Amino acid sequence: MTTQQKIQSLRDELNQHNYNYYVLDNASISDFEFDIKLKELEKLEKENPEFFDANSPTQRVGGTITKNFETVTHKNRMYSLDNSYSKEDLLDWEKRVQKGLGRTDLEYTCELKFDGASINLTYENGQFMKAVTRGDGFQGDEVTANIRTIKSIPLSVKSDFVRDFEMRGEIILPIDGFNKMNEERVANGEEEYRNPRNTASGSLKLQDSTEVAKRPLDCLLYQVVTSERKYKTHFESLENARKVGFKVPKTIKLAKSIDEVFEFVNFWDTKRHDLPYETDGIVIKVNNLQQQEELGYTSKAPRWAIAYKFAAEQVSTVLNEITYQVGRTGAITPVANLDPVQLAGTTVKRASLHNADQIEKLDIREGDTVFVEKGGEIIPKIIAVDFAKRPIDSQPTIYATHCPECNTELVRTDGDAKHYCPNEFGCAPQITGRIQHFISRKAMDIDGLGGETVDLLRKEGLIQNYADLYDLKVEQIIPLERMAEKSAQNMINGIEKSKEIPFEKVLFALGIRFVGETVAKKLAKHFKSIDNLMTADFDILIGVDEIGDRIAQSIIDFSSDLGNIQLVNRLKHYGVQLEVSEESLENQTDKLKGQIFVVSGVFHQMSRNELKKAIEDNGGKVSSSISKKTNFIVAGDNMGPSKLTKAQDLGIEIISEQDFIDKISD
Numbered sequence: 001m002t003t004q005q006k007i008q009s010l011r012d013e014l015n016q017h018n019y020n021y022y023v024l025d026n027a028s029i030s031d032f033e034f035d036i037k038l039k040e041l042e043k044l045e046k047e048n049p050e051f052f053d054a055n056s057p058t059q060r061v062g063g064t065i066t067k068n069f070e071t072v073t074h075k076n077r078m079y080s081l082d083n084s085y086s087k088e089d090l091l092d093w094e095k096r097v098q099k100g101l102g103r104t105d106l107e108y109t110c111e112l113k114f115d116g117a118s119i120n121l122t123y124e125n126g127q128f129m130k131a132v133t134r135g136d137g138f139q140g141d142e143v144t145a146n147i148r149t150i151k152s153i154p155l156s157v158k159s160d161f162v163r164d165f166e167m168r169g170e171i172i173l174p175i176d177g178f179n180k181m182n183e184e185r186v187a188n189g190e191e192e193y194r195n196p197r198n199t200a201s202g203s204l205k206l207q208d209s210t211e212v213a214k215r216p217l218d219c220l221l222y223q224v225v226t227s228e229r230k231y232k233t234h235f236e237s238l239e240n241a242r243k244v245g246f247k248v249p250k251t252i253k254l255a256k257s258i259d260e261v262f263e264f265v266n267f268w269d270t271k272r273h274d275l276p277y278e279t280d281g282i283v284i285k286v287n288n289l290q291q292q293e294e295l296g297y298t299s300k301a302p303r304w305a306i307a308y309k310f311a312a313e314q315v316s317t318v319l320n321e322i323t324y325q326v327g328r329t330g331a332i333t334p335v336a337n338l339d340p341v342q343l344a345g346t347t348v349k350r351a352s353l354h355n356a357d358q359i360e361k362l363d364i365r366e367g368d369t370v371f372v373e374k375g376g377e378i379i380p381k382i383i384a385v386d387f388a389k390r391p392i393d394s395q396p397t398i399y400a401t402h403c404p405e406c407n408t409e410l411v412r413t414d415g416d417a418k419h420y421c422p423n424e425f426g427c428a429p430q431i432t433g434r435i436q437h438f439i440s441r442k443a444m445d446i447d448g449l450g451g452e453t454v455d456l457l458r459k460e461g462l463i464q465n466y467a468d469l470y471d472l473k474v475e476q477i478i479p480l481e482r483m484a485e486k487s488a489q490n491m492i493n494g495i496e497k498s499k500e501i502p503f504e505k506v507l508f509a510l511g512i513r514f515v516g517e518t519v520a521k522k523l524a525k526h527f528k529s530i531d532n533l534m535t536a537d538f539d540i541l542i543g544v545d546e547i548g549d550r551i552a553q554s555i556i557d558f559s560s561d562l563g564n565i566q567l568v569n570r571l572k573h574y575g576v577q578l579e580v581s582e583e584s585l586e587n588q589t590d591k592l593k594g595q596i597f598v599v600s601g602v603f604h605q606m607s608r609n610e611l612k613k614a615i616e617d618n619g620g621k622v623s624s625s626i627s628k629k630t631n632f633i634v635a636g637d638n639m640g641p642s643k644l645t646k647a648q649d650l651g652i653e654i655i656s657e658q659d660f661i662d663k664i665s666d
C-alpha cells in the first residue's frame with residue numbers, strides 16, 4: 001500500500017466509525033482504539049503534508065481561530081416559516097395550498113421542528129465546502145471551521161447522491177449534553193447556561209473551534225436544496241440523504257391526507273417530552289417538489305410549508321413596574337418589569353405590553369400577579385391578570401402622558417394603537433435609533449460602525465442625524481473612547497463605501513414610517529428617484545400597487561418636512577444614490593406594459609423567479625391567481641388541472657415558456 005492509500009484507508013475507516021457512533025448511535029470501536037488510529041493518521045498527514053485534506057477526520061478536533069466571521073450571501077435564500085396554532089389554521093393552509101395548485105390529491109411530510117440554530121451546509125462534488133448561519137435569510141456568517149468539528153456531519157458523501165447541493169438543518173444541543181455542560185460549569189464555579197437553544201447558537205460563533213469540538217453539538221437535517229431534479233419528492237430526497245450519511249431524523253413521516261397530519265400532531269404533542277432534544281412544534285411540507293416550486297414563497301416564508309406550534313407554556317409572576325421604551329420612530333412601547341421567573345427554559349424578567357389599549361383591556365396594574373406566556377421565538381407576553389391576588393390598595397394604570405426620555409407630551413393619532421413622542425429631532429433614542437437603522441445591514445450596510453458607537457458619536461455632539469455621518473473626519477473620531485486610528489479609518493471607509501448602495505436600500509434607510517424593505521423596493525422601482533417620490537401627491541402614491549392610505553400619508557408627511565428635505569439634499573450632495581442607476585434601467589423595457597401574467601407549472605430555461613423578474617423588467621405585472629383581468633398564462637409542466645380549466649373557461653391565452661421568451665426578445 002502506498003502512503004497515500006494508507007492515509008485514505010485510515011480516513012475511510014475513521015469516517016465510518018464516526019458515522020456509526022454519531023449518526024447511528026451504535027459504536028463500532030472503543031474510544032481507545034479510535035484514538036490510536038487517529039494519532040496514526042495525524043502522524044502520516046504531518047509527515048506527508050502534500051496529502052492534506054480539510055475534510056480529513058483529523059480536522060474535526062478544531063484548532064482554527066476565527067476572529068471575524070465572514071458575511072456570506074446565501075445562494076438560495078433561507079426563509080422563515082409561517083406559524084399555525086390550531087387545527088383550523090392547518091385546514092386553512094391546506095385550502096390555500098389546494099387552491100394554489102388547483103388539485104386536492106396532495107401528500108405531506110410531517111417533521112419535528114427542532115429548536116436550535118439553523119445552518120446551511122454546502123457540498124460540491126460530494127465534498128463539504130462551507131457552513132453558513134441563517135443570519136437575516138439573505139446573508140449569514142460563515143462558520144465552517146466550527147461546524148467541521150460536529151462529528152455527525154459527513155465531510156464527504158457517496159457519489160450516488162446529487163453532486164452539488166446544500167443541506168439545511170438545525171444545530172442542536174441534546175438535553176443530556178446540555179445538562180452535563182452545566183454540571184461542569186457549576187463545578188468550576190461558573191454561571192450556568194440558560195437553555196440548550198441559545199447555547200447551541202452561541203457555540204457557532206465561538207472564536208476557537210477547539211472549544212466547539214468539546215461541546216456535544218449535533219446536527220439534524222431537514223432539507224436538500226439542489227437544482228438537479230433527481231428526486232421527485234421531499235421525502236425521497238431526505239431518505240436518500242440519510243442513506244449517504246446525513247442525520248435525518250427517523251421521526252419524519254409521510255402523510256397522505258391532512259387527517260394523517262393531525263395524527264402526527266396529536267402523537268407528538270404528548271410524546272415530545274420524551275425526546276432527547278427540544279422541539280417547539282411540527283413542520284408540515286407539501287411533499288412533491290414540483291408542487292413546492294409551483295407554490296413558491298411569500299416575502300418571508302414558503303407557501304408549501306407551515307409550522308404548527310404546540311401550546312405555549314404559561315407561568316404566573318408579579319409585575320413590579322411598568323416602564324416605557326422609545327423606538328426609532330418615536331413609538332412608545334410599555335414594558336412590564338417582572339419578578340424573574342423560569343419559562344420554557346429561559347429566565348423571563350420583562351414582557352411587552354404592546355400599547356395602552358392592551359393594558360386597559362386586560363386591566364393590568366403594577367403590583368398585580370400576571371400570567372406570562374411564551375411560544376418559541378416570540379417575546380413573552382402577558383395574557384391575563386390573576387385578579388384573586390390583586391393587592392387591596394391597587395390603583396388603575398395611568399398611561400404615560402410624556403416621553404420618558406425627553407419629556408415631550410405624547411401624541412396618538414386616530415386609528416393608531418401606539419403613542420408617539422413627536423420630538424423627532426430632539427429625542428435621544430429617536431436620533432440614535434434612526435441613525436442605527438440607517439447604517440444597518442439591510443439599509444446602508446456600513447461596516448466599521450456599530451450601534452453603540454452611534455450613540456457615543458451622538459453624545460459627543462459629532463452627529464445629530466444620518467447626513468452628519470458623511471461629514472465625519474478621522475481626527476474627530478480618534479480621541480473618542482476605545483477608538484484607534486485603524487478603527488477610525490475603517491469607519492470612514494465604511495461610510496464612504498455606502499455611497500454605492502443602490503437607491504432602493506437608501507430609501508429604506510431613510511426610515512420613513514411604514515416604508516419597510518419591500519415597500520421601499522416597490523417605490524424605488526416605480527418612482528426611480530427620490531425627487532419623483534417626494535413630489536408625488538396622495539393620489540399618485542395610492543395609485544401604486546400595494547401602496548395604501550397609511551403609507552402614502554406617511555410619505556407625504558416625510559416629504560413636506562423641511563428638516564427631511566434638507567437631510568435628503570445633503571445626502572444628494574455627498575453622492576449617496578438617490579435615484580435608480582443607469583445600469584439597472586438598461587435591461588428594462590416596456591414591451592409588456594399593461595399586461596397581467598399568471599405563471600404556473602415548472603420551467604426549464606429559467607427559474608420561476610427569473611421568469612417573474614423578466615415579466616416585471618419588461619413592464620408587465622405578475623398576479624398570483626387567474627381572473628378576468630389576466631392577459632396571459634405562462635404554463636410550464638404540470639400546471640394544476642383546476643387552473644387550466646379556469647383559464648379555458650375565461651378564454652385566457654396560454655403560452656409556453658418559449659413563447660414568452662420570444663415575446664420579450666425581439
Ligand code: AMP
Nearest residue numbers: 080081111112113114117118170222283
Ligand atoms: P422560524 O424561525 O420560527 O421562522 O422557523 C423557521 C426555522 O425553523 C428554520 O430556519 C429552521 O431553523 C427551523 N426548523 C426546525 N426544524 C425544521 C424542519 N423540520 N423544517 C424546516 N425548518 C425547521
Ligand code: ZN
Nearest residue numbers: 403406421427
Ligand atoms: Zn421623546
